[in-house]
Amino acid sequence: MSLQVTDLRVHYRTLAGDVKALDGATFSIADKEIMGLAGESGCGKSTLGNSLIRLDGRMKYVSGSVNLDGNDLPIWDSDEMVHYRFMEVSMVPQYAMSAMNPTRKIGKMISELVESRGVSYKEIKPELQRRIDLVGLQRDVMDRYPIELSGGMKQRMVMVISTLMDPSLLITDEITSALDVSTQRAVAETLVGFRDHGFVKSMMVITHDMSILYQIADSILVMYAGKLAEKATTDVIIGKPLHPYTRMLVSSLPEVGVRYTDKKLTGIPGGPPSLLHPPTGCRFRARCPLAFSKCEEEPPFVEVEPGHWAACWKATGSDA
Amino acid sequence: MRRYFGRKLLTYGITFFVAATIDWLIPRFMPGDPVASLVSRTNGISPESAKALYDYYNNLFGLNQPLPVQYLNFWVALLHGNLGLSVYGHGTSVTEMIMAAVPYTLALLIPAILLSWWAGNSFGALAARRKWLDSTVLPMGYILTATPYMWLALVLSFLLAFSWRMFPLSGGYGFNLEPTLTWLFFTDLVAHWVLPFLSLFLVMFGGWAIGMRNMIIYELESDYSRYLEVLGAPQSLVRKYAFRNAMLPQITGLALQLGVIIGGQLVTEIVFSYPGLGHLVFAAIQSADYFLLQGIFLFIIVGVLVANFLVDIVYVIVDPRVRVSMTGGTA
Numbered sequence: 001m002s003l004q005v006t007d008l009r010v011h012y013r014t015l016a017g018d019v020k021a022l023d024g025a026t027f028s029i030a031d032k033e034i035m036g037l038a039g040e041s042g043c044g045k046s047t048l049g050n051s052l053i054r055l056d057g058r059m060k061y062v063s064g065s066v067n068l069d070g071n072d073l074p075i076w077d078s079d080e081m082v083h084y085r086f087m088e089v090s091m092v093p094q095y096a097m098s099a100m101n102p103t104r105k106i107g108k109m110i111s112e113l114v115e116s117r118g119v120s121y122k123e124i125k126p127e128l129q130r131r132i133d134l135v136g137l138q139r140d141v142m143d144r145y146p147i148e149l150s151g152g153m154k155q156r157m158v159m160v161i162s163t164l165m166d167p168s169l170l171i172t173d174e175i176t177s178a179l180d181v182s183t184q185r186a187v188a189e190t191l192v193g194f195r196d197h198g199f200v201k202s203m204m205v206i207t208h209d210m211s212i213l214y215q216i217a218d219s220i221l222v223m224y225a226g227k228l229a230e231k232a233t234t235d236v237i238i239g240k241p242l243h244p245y246t247r248m249l250v251s252s253l254p255e256v257g258v259r260y261t262d263k264k265l266t267g268i269p270g271g272p273p274s275l276l277h278p279p280t281g282c283r284f285r286a287r288c289p290l291a292f293s294k295c296e297e298e299p300p301f302v303e304v305e306p307g308h309w310a311a312c313w314k315a316t317g318s319d320a
Numbered sequence: 321m322r323r324y325f326g327r328k329l330l331t332y333g334i335t336f337f338v339a340a341t342i343d344w345l346i347p348r349f350m351p352g353d354p355v356a357s358l359v360s361r362t363n364g365i366s367p368e369s370a371k372a373l374y375d376y377y378n379n380l381f382g383l384n385q386p387l388p389v390q391y392l393n394f395w396v397a398l399l400h401g402n403l404g405l406s407v408y409g410h411g412t413s414v415t416e417m418i419m420a421a422v423p424y425t426l427a428l429l430i431p432a433i434l435l436s437w438w439a440g441n442s443f444g445a446l447a448a449r450r451k452w453l454d455s456t457v458l459p460m461g462y463i464l465t466a467t468p469y470m471w472l473a474l475v476l477s478f479l480l481a482f483s484w485r486m487f488p489l490s491g492g493y494g495f496n497l498e499p500t501l502t503w504l505f506f507t508d509l510v511a512h513w514v515l516p517f518l519s520l521f522l523v524m525f526g527g528w529a530i531g532m533r534n535m536i537i538y539e540l541e542s543d544y545s546r547y548l549e550v551l552g553a554p555q556s557l558v559r560k561y562a563f564r565n566a567m568l569p570q571i572t573g574l575a576l577q578l579g580v581i582i583g584g585q586l587v588t589e590i591v592f593s594y595p596g597l598g599h600l601v602f603a604a605i606q607s608a609d610y611f612l613l614q615g616i617f618l619f620i621i622v623g624v625l626v627a628n629f630l631v632d633i634v635y636v637i638v639d640p641r642v643r644v645s646m647t648g649g650t651a
Contacts, residue, residue, distance in 0.1 A: 053550055054549060054550050056546075081552075082552045082554075083552070084552075085550060085551055085552030086550075086551040086552045087552070090550075090551065091550050091551075093543070093546070093547055093550060095543040095546075095547075098542075098543040098544065099543050099544055099546075099547035100544055100547070101544040101548075101561050101565070102544070102565070102640075102641060103561075103564060103565055103568070103638075103639060103640055103641070104561070105640075112557060113548065113551060113553055113557070116553050116554050116556075116557045117551075117552060117553070145640045145641070145644060147640075147641055147644055148644060158547075161551075162551070
């Protein structure tokens with residue numbers, strides 16, 4: 001058991017009240033597992049990812065626990081959490097293109113960063129160079145400024161930096177969204193490579209792009225409106241999803257060999273609910289074609305089959 | 321890199337030409353005849369001799385020639401390093417008069433600019449992370465930077481010199497002293513220097529502090545700061561980066577502010593009758609002294625251009641992004 005998250009709730013403080021962006025998440029990621037975290041914009045994916053490493057000023061920890069390799073992470077205490085960041089939990093952020101200080105040479109920045117964490121740059125440099133080779137960059141990027149690199153190069157560089165301390169958990173946040181498809185594929189393969197080389201033990205890949213997850217993820221966790229909807233192995237999520245939201249999400253992917261001039265690609269009608277005042281019961285109720293009276297109660301996130309969790313009354317069979 | 325500076329130099333050359341031309345034109349647009357005022361100061365001479373004197377001076381200063389010729393003469397003399405003779409100074413060379421005033425002006429200007437820039441930036445950076453400073457002292461900065469230089473100068477001279485008599489009211493040194501290399505003269509010089517210095521320093525200090533405070537807050541929220549924090553870097557490193565990057569716009573700001581600062585310097589000197597260039601400008605305007613006025617302005621033009629050029633060079637050194645874009649790809 002690598003990561004175990006139990007009933008985690010993180011809200012955003014706004015003048016209008018608390019936005020319940022993450023409202024009770026319970027799941028685990030095993031060693032060597034690459035878990036995809038999917039869902040539409042604003043469903044709480046990034047909130048979940050960020051809360052495992054750093055809560056920013058607007059985020060408020062409400063309840064729940066996070067256990068990584070047997071240690072409870074003090075995610076509510078930023079000063080205590082510092083010890084785990086970079087070393088145990090690391091992140092490739094959404095803004096990887098602008099994540100490096102524009103006025104420092106990349107090598108200098110890395111050296112100042114690792115030294116500030118009490119690691120000798122001299123000792124780590126050979127490994128750093130080896131990994132730069134591995135992701136297909138020239139070693140002289142260390143003597144360059146970030147603006148001298150292309151977007152894809154910066155992305156790979158940030159991936160190398162984030163995983164330099166061999167963290168147990170790596171969170172990647174929408175790192176393929178700004179890239180063209182062939183670069184997306186390269187980035188995805190690099191992530192798998194990092195796992196296979198043992199640079200990271202397990203990984204949480206946040207994206208709204210199901211096709212990327214289909215390529216690299218071992219399992220997929222689908223979120224909807226701050227709640228977990230379904231988690232299962234990738235094949236099950238793509239092939240036999242139980243939650244109506246997952247089904248609609250998967251069916252909205254284009255299929256190879258189907259001509260969409262004849263058959264229209266379907267989307268999911270409607271939009272997600274406001275998380276400031278979320279509706280009671282199942283939050284997908286308003287958009288769900290299968291909704292019935294029971295959905296006014298909140299469905300629990302339960303293991304339907306071994307390794308397959310879902311939060312839907314229809315899936316748990318209690319509609320019988 | 322060479323092309324970059326070549327282009328810069330060309331721009332500065334054109335700017336100098338245009339500015340010098342305007343500088344030559346402005347005094348000649350002023351009402352009043354400098355030679356007439358000079359002749360009228362010579363008391364008790366007959367109209368005939370006054371006429372002869374008028375013609376003599378007109379010839380001496382070259383003012384009897386058509387304007388285009390005067391303009392050409394101006395450039396020829398300028399290229400020989402000759403700024404002409406001062407009407408106000410009864411024929412003393414303009415260069416000599418400027419050189420006598422420049423030490424006073426520079427002794428005010430350079431410490432005021434550098435110290436206010438340093439202190440304002442340090443204070444602004446501090447205020448960005450101390451809430452109590454941000455909410456108490458920083459509003460003072462807004463008031464200071466909105467204050468006109470000469471108004472603050474008047475307030476300071478009224479309070480500290482006139483009412484409380486802590487500092488002398490005006491002048492560069494006491495009227496009872498001659499410039500000598502003595503301790504007495506030196507302390508007197510410093511006492512006269514404090515108030516004009518303070519009125520320049522305080523106004524600029526407010527501006528730099530506000531600018532820096534806002535820049536630091538912006539940099540601390542930028543992506544590279546967040547990434548460092550995500551990777552658990554200590555606040556000292558994050559702030560070091562933020563400070564360094566926030567300094568860059570402040571350097572540009574310094575270049576942009578130079579002209580304004582010198583304008584403020586001129587009026588401040590007039591308020592305190594400080595024997596620098598500002599005081600000299602005032603005297604030159606009063607006696608319609610074309611040559612002195614255009615000489616001083618020319619000196620200021622060159623000063624501002626040189627200072628701007630220095631800032632350009634500094635910027636290339638401190639900001640790799642400029643360096644890279646100027647040299648087309650590789651730093």
